[in-house]
Amino acid sequence: MVNRLMLWAADNPRLERTIHNNKAFGRIVHRFIAGDELEDALGAAKELNAKGIGGITDLLGEGVADLAGAAEARIEYLRAISAIAEQQxxxxxxxxxxxxxxxxDPSVCAENLAMILDQASELGVPVEVDMExxxxxxxxxxxxxEAADKHPESRLAIQANLRRTPTDLDAMAAIKPRVRxxxxxxxxxxDKxxxxxxxxxxxxxxxxDWLFEHGSQxxxxxxxxxxIEHAEHVAARSGFGKQxxxxxxxxxxxxxxxxxLTKEGYRVRVYIPYGSAWYPYLMRRMAEKPTNLVFFLRSLVGK
Ligand SMILES: Cc1cc2nc3c(=O)[nH]c(=O)nc-3n(C[C@H](O)[C@H](O)[C@H](O)COP(=O)(O)OP(=O)(O)OC[C@H]3O[C@@H](n4cnc5c(N)ncnc54)[C@H](O)[C@@H]3O)c2cc1C
Known part of the structure; x- marks a missing residue:
């Protein structure tokens, strides 16, 4: 019930405006989001790297209104890729x-993605695609x-809750997909x-189990x-190492x-969101854990 309400709130523009302009939420925003700028996400990645943990930068935002907005996002992703390579x-x-x-326009989207993947593979920076x-x-x-034909190193997020997912994965088995x-x-x-x-x-x-058998990495x-324990057991049973x-x-x-997990020798990577469009992302995190909601409401009353 609470999580349905928060997921409804995530899609409500009026509530978004009210909460976005309220400085009281700063504390909870910074718990889940590295900051407004790419440099904030890179700083967080650096700190994680020092502990042996990898990063995944994520420019916050849920869609764009026009193709100019899409071009801007492409430029921002390219900037992130260059900076990651430059800072090693x-x-x-x-x-x-x-x-x-x-x-x-899906064909423009495909062109934007191709430009990003070309530069990423040239600079050796991995790219992952979220599932919405x-x-x-x-x-x-x-x-x-289509993109994976040229860039099989790219990874796609796949959602276990969707009824269609087992069929979608079976349809991709021939390419041994890289999946999150x-x-x-x-x-x-x-129904979905x-x-x-x-x-x-x-x-x-x-x-x-399917991914250890048919996917890659x-x-x-x-x-x-x-x-996590299930993945560890299947990996060990199937002859996969911790890395x-x-x-x-x-x-x-x-x-x-x-x-x-890092100390135990597993490969761990942390998803680091950044940018000013944090509202829907934050609401989804609230929905996942009711105690976050308490923290959220406390921020509102300044406690
Ligand atoms: C790296 C990464 C990338 C993701 N990419 C996508 C994507 O592309 N598309 C998509 O639909 N979803 C994505 N998600 C979100 C995912 O679908 C789940 O909503 C989210 O991970 C919570 O599910 P859970 O597997 O952690 O299990 P849950 O059963 O939700 O949680 C298990 C435990 O984890 C802790 N926990 C989980 N969520 C929270 C939280 N918000 N705050 C505090 N503690 C928490 C709690 O201790 C909880 O008991 C991503 C998640 C991760 C970790």
Whole structure:
């Protein structure tokens, strides 16, 4: 109930304006978001690198209004890639196709993505593509599949909660896809997505097995200890080393576990959001954990 409400709030522009302009939220924003600028995300990546943890920079934003906005986002992603290479950081760049114009013109989006992937592969910076709400899944898969022919090193996020996902993965088996498996952060209707945590976790584990068998260098974007332990067991059972797959977590969440896993020899990477368009991202984090909501409400009353 609370999480449905927060996911509804994530899509509400009026609430967004009110909360965005309220300075009282600074404390909670900075817990989950590195800062407004790319330099803030790079600084966070540097700190993580010093602990043996990789970074994934993420320019916040949920779609653009026109192709000029998509071109701006492309320039910002290219700037992030150059800076990561120049500063020799262990960091990849994650992007949203809606920011590159997917909804406005998929062919322009594909061109924008191609330019980014060409520069990234030249500079040796890995790129990952986020998965957005279910209406965009078909188009995202299509653009990614075409791009992956030339750049098989790119990685795609896949959501375990969607009913279609096992079929989508089977359709990609021939290319041994590089996937970041996540549970799924969006409110989706019953006909499109599993609704209970138990079902989603079971599907996540089933798809973990699939990825070790049919994917390459799988990544698991989760803070759920049972899912992480499952991945560790399947890896060990199937002859994969601790560095042959990645455990990915979000900035500001379960830092203790990030460090413990790194010390145990696992490859860990943290997703570092930056930018001023933080509102929908923050609301999705609130939805995932009710205690965050308490922290959020306390910020509002200044406690
Ligand atoms: C690296 C990464 C990339 C992602 N990319 C995408 C994407 O492209 N598309 C997409 O739809 N989703 C994405 N997600 C979000 C994902 O779908 C889930 O919504 C999110 O990870 C919470 O699910 P969980 O697997 O951690 O399990 P949950 O069952 O939600 O959580 C397990 C435990 O983790 C901790 N935890 C989880 N969330 C929070 C939180 N917000 N605050 C504090 N503690 C928390 C709690 O201890 C909780 O008990 C990504 C997640 C990660 C880690």
């Amino acid at each position: 950081l262990d960091a990849s760049v994650s992007l949203k196709l809606s920011q590159l114009g997917l909804v406005i 709400q279910s209406e965009l899944v078909e188009a995202t898969l299509k653009v990614f599949r 498996l996540v549970k799924g952060a969006y409110a989706e209707p019953l 997505a599993l609704q209970s945590k138990k079902e989603v976790t079971a599907q996540f584990m089933h798809l973990t 799988p990544a698991f974007g989760t803070h759920d200890s049972s899912c 042959d797959f990645e455990i990915q977590m979000l900035y500001g969440i379960r830092r203790d576990l990030q460090e413990t």
